[in-house]
Amino acid sequence: MRTTRLPYLPAAAVLLWSLSAMAAPLASTWTGKVLDDRVSLNLRFEERGQMGFTVPRSALKGLSTAEGDTKFQLVREAGTVSFEGRFSGGEGAGHYRFEPDAAWPRDMAKLGYPDLSQEEQFQFALFDMGPTRVKALAELGYTKIPHDQLLQVAIFQVTPEHIRELAALGFQKLDLDDLVATRIHGVTPRYIREIREAGYPGVTLEQLVQMRIHAIDANYIRSFSGNKNGSQK
Secondary structure (H helix, E strand, O other), X not given: OOOOOOOXXXXXXXXXXXXXXXXXXXXXXXXXXXXXXXXXXXXXOHHHOEEEEEEEHHHEEOOOOOOEEEEEEEEEOOEEEEEEEEEEOOEEEEEEEEEEOOOHHHHHHHOOOOOOOHHHHHHHHXXXXXXXXXXXXXXXXOOOOOHHHHXXXXXXXXXXXXXHHHHHOOOOOOOHHHHHHHHHHOOOHHHHHHHHHOOOOOOOHHHHHHHHHOOOOHHHHHHHHOOOOOOOO
């Protein structure tokens, strides 16, 4: 399926440029905040700024958010990020250190990604991109993904599960750029089903992205149409 190039948020391009340009140290400081079953982490890169991301609590081994000292790890194929510090009132801070996996560069080289730096390995570790995910994407038809695009896929969590869920809803063989756009703008399978049930069964992916950008949801459609059943007139 090929559609008109879907729009990106400008902030996304800035984020990708920053990640590609930085020479991230492998140890620095972190801050975090508990968000129900997820944890928001912000990692500082010394003089290069900082980057935030959110992970499920279950991904952080040994995590305790109770008042006091804490030690936990984010274990990925590319390596392990070890954290230590303190939590108070659901917010934490401390230091982290990245320990790269020795086999990861060799395994990625076999898949067409040679000469990855340790800093790049760290980036891929944060967003859980490794040989297993590269192979899973290849099984779905996404092979020989350029390095920069692979980083986008990792950052915006274009997972095999997300691709399969969209395919089940009729959006098959999408370009990776379009898949990234669905993640940037929050076009989830649930959102698609809700829009269809609100009276737009034939909505296109491009239309869904535009609707998301303009904060149009099923409730808005029903209130605008004045039809409680949401049927399209």
